[in-house]
Each structure stands twice: as structure tokens, then as C-alpha cells.
Amino acid sequence: MLRYIARRLLLLIPVILGVALITFTMLYFSPGDPAQMTLGEQAGAEQLEQFRELHGLNDGFFVRFFNYVKNAVLHQDLGLSYRNRQSVFAEVALRFPTTLKLAGLGVLVAVAMGIPIGIISATKQYSLFDSISMIFALVGVSMPNFWQGMLMIIFFSVYLGWFPPSGFTNFNQMVLPSLTIGTSTAAIITRMTRSSMLEVIRQDYIRTARAKGQKESKVITKHALGNAMIPIVTVIGLQFGYLLGGAVLTESIFAIPGVGRLMVDAIKMKDFPIVQGGVLFIAVTFSLVNLIVDILYAFLDPRVRSQYR
Amino acid sequence: SPAPAGDDPAEPAGEEPAEEGGEEATEPADEDAVVFVAQGSDAVTLDPHGQNDQASSRVRVQMFDTLLMQTKDLEYVPLLATEWTQVDDLTIEFKLREGVKWHNGEDFTADDVVYSLRRAIESPSVGQIVNMINPDKIEKVDDLTVRVGTDEPFGPLLAHLSHPAISMVNEKAVTDAGDNVDITPVGTGPYKLKNWARGDYVELERNDDYWGEPAKTKYITFRNVSENANRTIELETGGVHIAYDIAPNDVSKIEDNADLTLVRDANFSTTYIGFNASKEPFDKPEVRQAINHAVNMDEIVEAVYFGVGNKAAGPLGSNVAFANQDLEPYEYNPELAKEMLAEAGYPDGFDLVIWTNDNQVRQDIAEIVQNQLQQIGINASMEVLEWGSYLANTAAGEHDMFILGWTTVTGDADYGLYALFHSSQFGDAGNRTFYKNDRVDELLDIGRTSVVEADRAAAYQEVQEIIREDAPWIFTWNGEDLVGTSNKISGFELHPAGHYRLHNVVLGQ
Amino acid sequence: MAKNVATASASAPVVADKKRNQWKEVWRRLKQNKMAMLGLGILVFMVIIALSADLLFPKGFDDQMISRRFQLPNSEYWFGTDNLGRGILDRMVHGARVSLSIGLFAVTISIVFGGLLGAMAGFYGGKVDNIIMRSLDVLLAIPSILLAISIVSALGGGLFNVMLAVGISSIPGYARIVRASVITLKGQEFIEAARAIGASDKRIILRHIIPNALAPIIVQGTLGVAGAILSAAGLSFIGLGLAPPNPEWGAMLSGGRQFIRDHWPMTLFPGLAIMITIFALNLLGDGLRDALDPKLRN
Amino acid sequence: MSKVMLEARGLTKYFDVPGGKLHAVDHVDFVIHEGETLGLVGESGCGKSTTGRLLLRLLEPTEGEVWFDGENITTMPLKDFRKYRSQMQIVFQDPYASLNPRMSLSEIIEEPLIINRIHNNAADRAKRVRELMDTVGLAQRLLNVYPHELDGGRRQRIGIARALALKPRFIVQDEPVSALDVSIQAQILNLMDDLQDEFKLTYLFISHDLSVVKHVSDRIVVMYLGVIVEMAESQDLFDRREHPYTQALLSALPVPSVDIETRPILLKGEISSPINPPDACRFAGRCPYKQELCDREEPKLREIHPGHWVACHFAGNLVQTEDIIVGGQVVAAEEGEDIDIQELARQEVAPEEDILTEEAAEVEPEDIIEVEEAKSEETIITK
Amino acid sequence: MSRKPLLDIKNLNVHYITHEGTTKAINDLNLALYPGETLGLVGETGAGKTTTALSMMQLVPDPPGKIISGEILYHDQDLTKLSEHELRKIRGNQISMIFQDPMTSLNPIMTVGDQIREGILLHQKVDMATATKRASDMLEVVGIPMERYNEYPHQFSGGMKQRVVIAIALSCNPEILIADEPTTALDVTIQAQVLQLMENLKKDFNTSMLMITHDLGVVANVCDHVAIMYAGTVIEHAEKHMLYRTPKHPYTQGLFGSIPNVEENVDRLKPIMGLMPDPTNLPTGCTFHPRCPHAMDICQVEFPRITRLNDEHWVRCHLYSADEEVSHE
Ligand SMILES: Nc1ncnc2c1ncn2[C@@H]1O[C@H](COP(=O)(O)OP(=O)(O)OP(=O)(O)O)[C@@H](O)[C@H]1O
Ligand SMILES: Nc1ncnc2c1ncn2[C@@H]1O[C@H](COP(=O)(O)OP(=O)(O)OP(=O)(O)O)[C@@H](O)[C@H]1O
């Protein structure tokens, strides 16, 4: 197992390099002058030049990329933000816990809603409950997230006054964003749970369990669920990974200082080191989440366990 | 520093019965009250010489002092300098305040001023505000006297030194902070930094050693609430006490709300639609004038700004020093516009593209203008550019028409005209219309280099008339600041430059 | 001899006389799925409306008149008017074209490239597979919305770029699906049978692999159109979508958001339009999945 | 004996699997004569299909050669090999998986004609397709149906028609009837018999069902874990079972008759792993006669009677058949004699780690995950 | 009719009702299983063998399956009428079932020991430790060392898995063991081991067994009685020797003609013509008549009744209807 993890961690290196190269290339060729963007429309030519010199923007593509990688490798230094000259690493790391919390809570809500609904609707296939929960799931995926967020704010903050419309420091503030993210993710998890359960409950070993005289509820929880979990865990992992950078819209609506928003702002302001660093952070975390999911497989499934050697 | 007479903050006021508290809004809620302020973005850096963005200024202005400042009526009042005298055309001498302490306990001296000004000049972000000062001519006369000299006479020098970006910083603090200078502000202001959760909020705490009257509220927290609608909702639901930059369409929500107050006043900002005067057919003043006539600015002010602010008559808002108060806005007259176009040789109109960035208001304006121009036969379309490319491409002169804004932060005509209309300022430097008129250049130079008030006034009156006539812009809108406050708040005052000092703000019951 | 062995079969299974198309079979199954037909119906309706927008709604999408702005739904403007006095319905109907084509083209881009890359990776395996899939892993590690944002901010807005951005960011997903089904197909005996009768790689890919890999792609594509419309809406929200006055639904929705409390029609109708379209696409996608699933055959 | 049509010389195929090299087929040598049916039997996974594929060059061998009509077809350029393609065909085990579900019956049968440009115009081709359908007993009205609309027997006829389309001389029958019901199986077996007579075909008939193989084959090859353990004339093999594995296999075959008493030889142990097998007799782990030599040296295939080849160190000296052999010693079991089966069963079990790795090797962890992921992605809509 | 059957299925009808049509999987099926005997149930794909077995367990998936009519008598109670709760006490305890495919019949994420123990815990009032002990013993009984208790199914070979399945089925010492093609997925040499093992266990535990298979060779080896199924009904039911020596029904005769026999060399097989009927659209009358070489007019219209040829042999065929009087004595 340890060897497997070590191998997977090693595999991160090319991925990180690739991600760095792609973002770097994209940013390099994107139009607009970071100097102008950072210093503002009123900045003079001299200052612009000074800025470019300072951040090495006058060097060629390869020199810049090489320097970037060199600094990252030798000094664990992802550069400084153009705008406030803070270490990119520190800036991103500062926002990261919030993003993790948001993604985590969202996924938690989604799991708490999606898995039970998915199970029930699978065991009661074609029932009214099944239809209703599938429609719920469809509505969940169909509704643009930011719209849903706004409607929730109007309903829960303005009319009911239950939860504050923005921020992410105390529990009350976390409710609406987590629900916004949670419902759309729940929709995906519900569907996956349902189809995975439907697949599993057709299996012979479920019949075997029934033939032993086992209670139906136990058959579902003890025999079916465990086996249905693998694709569900995959989806949960994917969704969690996706939310790390993909919750930008929710972050904006609810004024949550997460990495996604940091990066969107940075993209707009051409604060390339931040974009670059943020993407790297997300990519690494995404890969780590994938690794964790794979390790989870091993816990869920002894067949996989025996392969991680 | 002695505590001001009057309301002693130590006296517990929170025990007042609640119903009375509603009336007596000025009564402080309690000693540890926190005033929450919402603005549309977080500060970028708390180093005054770091970034010159509004959000940062609005926070920094609570912690840093300039030598002097301008009131909302453009009068200069002393801050760290107690008095100043024009030694000659090129030099001003400042007497500094005694007994001022930095947040880190150091004494404020002339050395700090010399250091700060030189540092500001060198800063790529704010250097252009004070780069007319010759760094070698910044002299410490004695511990509390400093002379500042320019190479050429520079009329609006005091205005520039009032700019919040030219705040004084402490040399030792800056050196000690090293790389962290952006997040460890050490100023002389009424507040000091308590905590900054970047991207989210900045917490300030009263500086009890402040040289002046201490701030009335112990804590102020600036929250970053980027969605306009959310700032209003936060204000309505009590999540914040003061909300900056209320969206025009939310005005009525605040005005109609008995618990809230809308504070509004004209500011120094102007929005304009620039032509590319170096490009056919916009090189013809008749064409530009015709288009000015073709746009119904009242409709734009109504539709886009919901009546907030005023339609612009010329390049400067009427509250800016030396603004020409006699200018008339172009009359909306599409027939006339058509005639003028025909005379200029375009009876069938032509094609043009209006550029904007992804700012919703500007897009709305562009949509309307685009639509109105089509009615006089100009086939206008619009294109939204991402901010970076927008700036780059307009600086390069690739546009037909574009929409931008400008804030005359110093409140002085020079700041509002020179960069925008002087032919030495083409492109990046500010003149994105590539408008060139020798007389305008001449007059702007006079306004800038003269230190005689009357000469400057005359030059600016004339130049504004010429610019209005030449119409390198469609003169669009002069802005208005809208701030919503809870009725529990008192002592809040606007400033047309956009950065509001909050040391008089009190949170009542 | 051989003949008499075989032909003696009284109760033959379903057998047709005329040339039958398997797509007809799929269609037959699909028709039995009421929800899928509902979805299809909605989509067909939208497409028809979108195509005949100029005829049905001749006012166009940019008929401004400030004096009639913020009207609630009424007999002339069924969905009310927006902040510039334009009919919301008029805009939506014209916008249907834009939104639907964004979805369609974005998905086409990702299917074509993702499909090609996935097919190559799956078919040739080994190094080719490794290089392609590892590169796509890299792409996958960058959140798609960020990727789209970066692409649009690099290339600028505009219909084509938005489609491209949304399309590119979902390439890895398609590549994986196609690769997975190609790998499964590659191991099937009928591919080997084709080799045995001397079929070339090209023929095997074109005649045997692609038609069989189509089903999951179609399903994914249907759902992908939905995803693309949502992504485009998200881009509009961030301010990187399509330029006004183009009435793309996502742009209408995010542009109307400042009036969400003052004038509900501006967000409600475009929001519903997006929702219903995506709902319909999902219904159709799910239905197609069932109709195309060989496991459910027979 | 008629002339040799096809010859495998040291034919070998190793697959790279995570655990090492899987020896699917390991240096097998045999010949197939013109017009005969060679049966190939063995337990599942012993390399039967791989052998068949190697013969047709559907797989490139790791080592060894295949000679057809005196030509080495293994090394010749693919271009030259093309003409042999039409002479050698294959019919697969699974009539469901071996037909492209998106092609109609006529398209499937027509495809080889198109690819090999047998007829230039569509009309000729259509005529030929009809002929072929007649030949294999498919009614003309089925011309345009799709495989999923047909039962297994008819599908298998399509597979046969496709193979016949190119007028091959040699057909590999890879378990063509094992997916079929007995009554259908009999129809197909008869059909193949008829076709062989009519078109003078040569068959390699692969099956794990000994009774079927015996029924159709002239000679039989018995494989075990990638190697040939015995090879003989059909009847000869049944009469003189020389290899202990063959003995066990034949004795275990259930005979559908109440008049014949069968007493299976029960083997102990499990099949060992084909991954990196040691240089030893591959059957040693289960062999009741195992000696120390068997663990040391791999026995060579040798001819112990004319035309009867065995790969066993002790072939010829083994006790003959029909007795129950337990744990290396031979016990004559009279009818009704009580054997302690539980005791027996306990001995059968040897905890074999190898079998685990073998199974594990079949699926790569990455692959599982990837398939799962692909599945999940289908339902995910990115927001 | 000397002994009383342990389990008696009378005129059972089971349908699968789906959108595509109704599959008449079981039609008027009669079957009796006597104490201590092994009954072979033989038929081709789709004949309804598994459905019969599932009906005995009352585990026919519903939907789409529906028991339309008929009785399944077991100890004087009709299984079709019992509540789910009562059935659970019988399942796995008095009637156990082994499914066709050992590869898929075991839960891949539970240890084999726990899977055996589960049934013991459910039906026997014992504590965990005792149950674990019994489960380990069961493993030993089927010839797997108890050290492997904590291993997972994928670590076992096919034959071993099938033995685990057998252990599960026998763990509560059932009266009836239903084995649904228990060796079809196994290689012959392994099949021989497993069959031998089952034979012995059956004797030790004195269990009656229903052995479902399509392999007449297996039946000849292990069964006492044989029932031949065709299109959802038993068409011939006899003592093994009688059936093999004198098969009566034309279908049964056809089956024997279809299988190659290693013991005798025939040039050509004599297969039954045609195909199994489409179960959603069964022929009228005798379902076999379209394929029957002896079909008569009556066969097309009338579903044949049971004709008892003697105590241990009955057949559903119009050819023998006339003999009925004789057999009745
Ligand atoms: N493409 C492949 N990659 C890796 N291993 C393979 C591959 N094809 C076959 N094998 C392995 O080679 C061995 C022989 O396989 P083969 O299919 O020839 O056996 P078989 O005798 O035909 O078995 P069966 O009776 O199950 O069809 C098996 O262990 C199998 O797992
Ligand atoms: N869940 C189901 N839904 C619909 N039809 C079914 C279902 N299960 C079985 N059938 C149908 O019922 C008939 C009898 O099936 P059953 O599984 O009992 O046959 P079998 O004799 O066990 O066949 P096999 O030898 O293939 O196992 C078949 O036609 C089959 O298609």
C-alpha cells in the first residue's frame, strides 16, 4: 500500500509540470499587460517599464518558464503576487481552508441528501418516491448555481431573515452556500447512488443474501450498499475535486474568500503568479483527492486492496 | 494626548432604555462596539505606496495620515503638517506636527516625511502622483520642518500631496516589515490594523495614542461583499452598518426603509465615451459633435443610473476645482445629428464598434448608445473586451469608441484634464482618444505650471470650452456617491474623492 | 443436407421483411419512455421557436424604449420587458438560437476532439494511450470553469470563443468515455472477426468501433449540451460571456440579477428557460441511455 | 496420411501482465493435416484460444512460427499475408459478441467480400450472400435482420457463413457450440460436419467439452497451462490415456448414461499460475504421481506410441484409468466402496498464493478505476 | 404413491410481466421432491429451471415476476401463502439454494467466513463466538482450511468459491438443498470434485436435493429422479434408470440424440429440429408440437395432461394418453 501511494505521489510530478506548462503558456499568450493592469490606467510608461523589469516580464517564454520552475523546485517559491507582492504560496494557502471547508460542507450536505434518497429510490424503483426524487435530482442539476444562490438569499435572508447572505466565518453564514452547492451536488450523487444500487441489487450475491433469510433492510445496508459505494465514492471525489476550483460562482454570490474567487480576480487583473499558483494548488489537491479516493476503494473493496501492493 | 472633552467613552451608555436609544442615535452602543462596513472588494495592499485602488484607500485612510488633506469643499486642512508656505515657485515648506507617534511607538519626524515622499516617488503604482517633485529637493530643514521642491513650477502640488496615496510611512516599520510591508501597516492615523483576513475582511482597532481627537468607535471591520445586491441586503438585514457603493437601482430600497439612511453626494468621477480622434471618421470634430447630439443622455442617466448623478456637460464635474460652470450639455437632437453627419460627408452613416469592458453599467450604456446611433443611420455594434485587453488595445488606439471612467482624486482640474487631453499623454498615459489640439496643450501646461490661482482658473475655463466644442468624448455622466447606513450610525460623512474617514462614526443603539 | 437442418423453425423470433434500421429500434424504445418524449418534445419546440424567431418575433432582440421598461407580463409583452424596455420573450426567443448553438457547438467541439483523442488512446494503447491520457489528466486537474475562464480571458469573449472555451474544457471527459468504450470494444470478438477477414485499421475504426461507441457518446453529448449551456451562463455571470445586446439566456440571467428583487421577470424567465432546456436534455439523455443500452435489448 | 497443411513450430505467446510474463502458450509444436479435424481441449485459460489466434496471425507470437502450405506466414510482410487471410478463417465461441450488433445479417456476411474485393458489383455480392445463407441454413427472409433479433443458433450460423464467404480451406473453430443449448449444439455440429465434407475443410476444433471434441475430431491435442501434454488419434487418446492430466480429465467427464459407471479421478490442489511458471512440469502441483524429478525438469513431448505424444516423465509407466487415485497412491475403488470424501476434500486444498496473483493480474487497478470513472462521468453535468 | 413428498409443487404458473410482453416462464408445472432423494431438473436455456427454484424460495423478483396460481406445499403449508417473515425463517434454514455462478454468488466485500456465519446467526440462537466457530467448521467440512476464514472471495479459485457457496447453503442443515447449475461455470476436473463433495454432504446431512442442470451426464452421476422441463413445464418425470433407458417424451428422446457420447461413436447426431419457443408467445396445445416428429392433430390444440406410466414415471404427451387407463390399474 505504501509503495502504491509513493508511486502515485511520484506520478504527481509530471502532472504538476504539465499543469504549470499549460497555465503558463495560456497566461503567456493571453493579451493584456500585467504591468498596466496592476499599476492602473494612470500609470506612466516609466513605471510600467520598471514593473516589467522587476517581475522579469521582459524575458522570453522559455527563460520565464525555466525561472519559474527553477524557483519552485529550488526554493519552493511560486513567486510574488504582482498586486501586493505577497508570496503566492501564502496568499493561496490563506484562502485554501475556506475553499476546503466550502467544498467539504457542500459535499457533506450532498452526501447526506443524495445517498439516502438514491438508495430509497433504487429500492422502490418506479414508485412515486422514485419519480419525485428523480425530478428533484433533475431540478438540482438543471438550475444554474448562481441563480439558485440568489434565490436562496432572497428567500432565506431577505424574507425569512434566517441566514446572512454573505460571508463564511460562522456557522450561520455557511448554511446557504453549503446548501447551494449541496443541492446541485446531491442531484449528481442521488442519480449515481440510484443507478449503482440498481446495478448491485440485481447481482447474484444479493439473491444469495436473501436466500439466507436475511431481512430486506439488512440486505440493502449490509450487502448492497457496500458494493454500490465504489462508483458513488468516485463521484463524491470528483465532485469534491471539482468544487475546489469550480465553486467560483457560489463564492462570488456569497462573498466567500475562496481560492476560486481569488483566481478569477487574479485572471481578470492579470496577476499571473497568483493564477499559476492557484491552479497548481488545485491541481495538486485534485490529484491528492483522487489518490484518497483510490485508497478509499481499497477500504471498500478487498479486490482493489490486494492490487495495491 | 489629552482625551477630548465631552462624551467620555468610558461612561456606560448601553444601559439606556432601548426605545430612547432609537432616538438618541449618537449615543455609543458600548465600548467594544464594532462598526461593520461593506465594500465591493477587499483591500489589495495596506501599504499606501503599494496599490492605488479605491478599496485599499478606503481602508488605509483610517490608518495613515497625509501631510494635509482636502475637505469635501476642497479646502486644505492640516494633518501631519500644521502649516505650509510657498517659499518660491518651486518650493513649499512644511511645518510638522509635534508629538505624533507612529503605531509602533516611534516619534514622527521630518526624516519620515523625506523617506515617505521619496518612497512614493519611486513607487511604480503611485509615483506618477508626485513625480513632479525632485527627490533631491526634498530637504529636512530641522526635525519638524521639511521643504519639497519641484524642477518646474507645479500648480496643483498641494492637491497632489493631499492624495491619500501620499501618506506618510515610518521608515523603520517599512524596513522591519521587509516582504510583509503590504500587510503590516504602521501609520499615524486614528485606527490601526487588528487583523486582516485577506479576501474577506479587515479589522481595525482604535489607536488610543492618536494625535488628534480619538476615533469614536473602537472597532471597524471592512467586509468584502462583491455583489451589489448583497451589500444592500446585508445592510437591510443588519449584517453591516454601512454599505458603500449602493447600486442605483437599490436607492429606493434604502430610502423606503425606515431603519436605513441613504447618504449621497456628487463625487469627482466622470464617465465618458471616448472617440478615437486619430481615426477616420472620428478625426472630424463635426462627426464627434453629431454623435454627441445623437445620444439622449437623459435617457441613459435614467435607464442606467436611475437618476443618480448628473449628465455631464464637459470634461469635469462641477465640484472639481476650476470646473467651468457655464458649459451646456449637448442637446439631444437626432435630426441635427443627421444633418451634421451629412455635412461632414456621411449622409448614409458608417460602421462603428463601441468597446466596453465587462462592467455591467458600461455595457448598458453601450447598448443604449449603440441602439440610438443606429437611429441616425450609424451602424453601431458593441464588443465587450476583457479588462486587460481593453486597456491594452485602447492604449494602442485600435478602437473606434470606448467607455471609461476617470476620478479626479485630487479635486483639481489638472488631474482631471492633463492626462486625458494633453497630446503628450497618448495611449497608456491616459489620452486614449488621441485627441490633439495645440491650444489645449498650451493651456493645460499653463494650468499645470502656474502657481497663480487666477492664471490657472483662466486657462482651465478656456480649455474646457475648447474641449467641449471639439468633443473628443461623448460627455456622459458625473458620478454620485451612494452610501447606505443604518440609522444607528451617526457621524458618517462622504468625501467626493471616495475615501471616507470614519473616525467620527458612532454606532448607537 | 445442411438446409433441412436449419429451416425447420416454426416459431421464429421477431423477423422483419423490409430493411430495418437499428436506429428505428432505438426510436421505438425511446417512444415508450414518456419522460424522454416529453424532453424531446420540449427541445423540438424550442428549436422550432428558435429557428422561426424572426418570423414570430419580428421586433428582434434589441427593440429598446426606455419609457416602457420594467413592465410586468402583459398582453403585449407576455414575459414583460427588461431594463431597457425590450420584450423579455422576444429576447429569449432570439436568444434560444444563441444558447442552443453554444451548447451544440461546444459539445461538437469536445466530442470531435475528445472522441478522436480517446479513440486513438483506446485503439492504439501503449505509449500513445499513455501520452494522450496523461496529458488529458493534466487538463482534467484544472477545474473546467477556470479553464474556460482562462481561455476566454486569453482569447476574448464572443460566441465562438465561448463555445471553444466550454468545448475545450470538457474534452477530457469525452476522451475518457470514448477510450473506455473503445477499449471494451477492442476486446470484443467481432473486432477480431473483422481482423480475421482482413479488415484494415481504418475500416475497423470506422465501421465497427465508432458505430458501437456512439451510444455512450450520444448520451453524454445530450447531457453535455446541458452542461455547456450552464457553463456559458456561468461565464456570463463572471462577465466573460457573450457581449450584449446578444440575448444569450445565461447573459440575460446574469445581467438581470441586479434587478432580481425589483423586477422578477428579468431573471425568472431566462432562468426557467435554461432550467427547462437542461431538464429536457437530461430527460432525453436518460431516455437515450436506456434506449441505447444493449443490456436492455431483447 | 494426407499432407500437412499447417504447422506450429515452437509457437509461444507471453503476455505482459503486472505480475510478470503470463505464459499463455509456451513452445507448442503440432501439425494439422489437410482435411482433418484437430481437436484442442483443456481447462479454461490453458491457452486454447491464444493458440488459435496465433495460427491465424491475429496475435503476433512472442516466439515460434506458423507454416501454412509450406510457407512461413509468421514473418512474411502483412501485404503478402493478405492472400492467406482468405484461406484461414475463424468461428468464435460467443455468437453474441462475435457479431457487430450494428450490422445487419447481410452486411456481416457481405463484409469479407467487400474487403477482399471478391466481387466487384453489389448484385454479385448479394447473390453470393444468398448462397452462403442457403449453405448454412439461414432463411432468406432474415437478410436484413440484426443479430440481436436472432437466437444463438442462428447467430452462430451467421458467424459460420462469414467465415465461409472467403472460401477458406482452414477454419479455427473456437468453442463454436459451447454457448449453445444441446439441441442447437447438435444442429450446428452436424452443419459443420456437412460443410467439412462439402468444401473439404480442415478444422482446428477448440473446446473444453471432451465429448464434443471426441465426436468431431480425428486427432486431439490436450493442453495444460500453455503446453501440450498429450496428442493422439482421437480413439487412441481415449483408449490409452497416457498423461495423468488426460486421465483425470477423461475420468471426470460425466457420461449421460446410467449403464456406465464412471469414477472420476479427483485431483488435489489448484491450477498453478501461468505467470512466470518455474522450469518444472506444470501439472506437478496436482499430479497424483508426482516425483521429485517433476519439480526440477519440464518434461518434453515425446512419441510413446506411433502418433501418440505425451509430455510426462513417467508416461507409459502409470497405472491405467478407471481407478480412483488419491494423494499419490492408487486406490482401487469398487462400486459402492466408501471413500472418506471429506478427508479427500481436505487434501485437495493447498493454499496457493499464485492463484490470487493470477486473478489479480487480470484486471489492472487503473483500469477498474477508469471504467468506474467513465461511468460516473456519464451522469455528471458540470456546472 | 407410497411416500409423502417433502415438497410438492402443484400446477404452478409464474409469469414475468414487462413492457415488452408477458413471459410465461412456468406453466402448469408439477414437481415432487421426496425426502432424502436427489431430483434432477433438466432443461435448456429459458425452460424455466431457475424460476422454478426461485419460486420454491419465494424469491421470484417482483416486479416483474408474478406467481399466478398453484401451490408449493412444504410440511403442509403452502409457501406461496406465507408471510415474508415466516418465509425468512424457512429460507436458508430449511430450504437453501446454491446459485449457478460461484463467481458472482458471493459478496465480494465480505470475508467468506462472515458470509457463512451470517446465515447461522440468523437462524440459530447462538452467540457470535459459537457462530464463528460453526462457520469455521463449515469451511472445514467443505474442505477449506479454517485459516482462510478471513479471506475474501476473490482470493479463492472458482472451485473453492463454489464450496463456500455450498457451505453457506448447508450451514443450517437444511432439509432441502436447491442447486441451480452448481458446476456449469467450472472446469470438468473441478466439477468432479464439487459434485463428489455435494454427493457426500448430502448423505451426511441427509438432505433432499433439487439439482438443476442441462447436463444429462451430471444427472446420470448424481440424481435419483429426473424431471425434464420444456417451455415452463415438466414434460417427463421419472426414476433415473427408467428415464435413461426408456425415455418416453419425444423431447427427452431428442435430447439424448443431441448429445455426443464418448462411449459410442456416431457419425451424425440426431438433433431436435427447430428452436425453443418464444416464451412470450408460446405455441398452442402442446408447446413442443412444432418441433415434435410425432406431432398429431390434437397436439396443436390441447395441452397434454399428465400420464402416469407407473409409480415412478409420468409424462405429459398425447402419445401416451391412451395408456393412462393402463397405468391407473
Ligand atoms: N490479451 C491478453 N492479455 C493478457 N493475458 C491474456 C490475454 N489474452 C489471454 N490472456 C491469458 O492467457 C491465458 C490463455 O488464454 P486463452 O484465452 O488462450 O485461454 P483459453 O484456453 O482459450 O480459455 P477459455 O477456455 O477460458 O477460453 C489466460 O490465462 C488468459 O488470462
Ligand atoms: N427477471 C426477469 N424478467 C423477465 N423475464 C425473465 C426474468 N427472469 C427470467 N425471465 C424469463 O423467464 C424464462 C425462464 O427463465 P429461467 O431463468 O427460469 O430459465 P432457466 O431454465 O433457468 O434458463 P438458464 O438455463 O438460461 O438458466 C425465460 O424466458 C426468461 O427470459
Ligand SMILES: [Mg+2]
Ligand atoms: Mg478461449
Ligand SMILES: [Mg+2]
Ligand atoms: Mg437458470
